[in-house]
Amino acid sequence: MDLSDIHTLLESARNGDRGSLARLLSQIERSPVVESELRLALAGTEARAVVVGVTGPPGAGKSTLISSLLGPATAAMGKTAVLAVDPSSPFSGGALLGDRVRMQSHGLGECVFIRSMASRGENGGLARTTATAVQLLDACGWQLIILETLGIGQVELDVMDIATVVMVVLNPGWGDTFQANKAGLTEAGDIFVINKADKEGAAQTRADLQDSLALLQSPVPISIFDTVAVQQQGVDALWNGVESYLCSAREQGLLAKKQEKRRRRLLMRILERGLLSRMYDYLDSEHGSHRLSAVLRGEIPLEVLQAEMLSSVEAKKH
């Protein structure tokens, strides 16, 4: 793709053309060069959107919950975009992106934009381009962006680097008091949801979570909500909870503080990625691949290759 096309597409996407927005989202997935160009074009655009991250284990009901939130969310905040990430196969590279199945027939028409993304080898619960996609949607006037991670375990928490507020979705019978006190997932949430709360064990799960969260000493109290998303139960209360979290976090200056931290982590990640791709370029080059073979044959130590690789990255800068 011609890089000047990106600017044309961006202009029409910002003027509300969904096709151009959709096209840009695929182009940045296909090419890191296009992604960098778009990031440059968007630099200086003020971040205005509220980003609600929704994460939790596979099958917890994240997509269904998001679908059920679309009504109250659009009523409160207007245009709402959903980015839903599902895993790519480490074997074929293919993916079955099924989140949209749960989000059909919202009846909200042009007010809602849903986009499925494959993780394409990323290990943090999102895709490489998710952060850029969020920036793009924001620039195109989507005031609320709901970001669904793929089904996670305990540590795939990249969503923290992007979301204004992180919602963790669990189910009754999820672990016990020890599970609730493990590091990772339960430290990352600003709001917790026990979905499928009509199933047995909801009260115990709530009690375990409550005990664990009480020790976090968060400046803004962390609430736990019970929902049965398929029946739209507890959903309005949950949305009110999101709004009141945002309100008190803003009042206490927490949002600004978190945003600074998020930006820092995100920038580090982008820098790391850039460096990494330069190092792979070196290994793919004729000289680099010879040197790699030499390491594999045990002729030169790995440390020598590493030093060469770093100095080649350094040299390219000038």
Add this chain to the structure above:
Amino acid sequence: MDNSQKRILMAKTGLDGHWRGPTIVARALRDAGFEVIMIGMASTDDIVSAAVDEDVDLVGLNVGGHIDVAIRAIEQVQVARPGLPIFAGGTIPPHAAKQLEALGVEVYPPGSQLVDIVDAAERLTGTR
């Protein structure tokens, strides 16, 4: 990593609960390296907005229920995304298949081999 990943939308038209077919096809396409966006049983509006928002390279329709519903969906997708290839499967009687083919849709009736469907997807999305 393959950076030229192709995206395929898989949808069912009509009020018909047979999931096995489209699920198996979606799985075969996934295993061939495609990104398959499943939307399940969907209205014409849902299919059209998914074809646009997801910027897919191909639409796969599992035709259930009345053929007119599928035809309406196809016509509207063709308006929203001119030139986007569409293929269809499901229990489609021969006269209905002719109607779909007249709209430029490739039809894979019962008995079609998965390998042929994957080949078609590769041909229609230009990866082969």
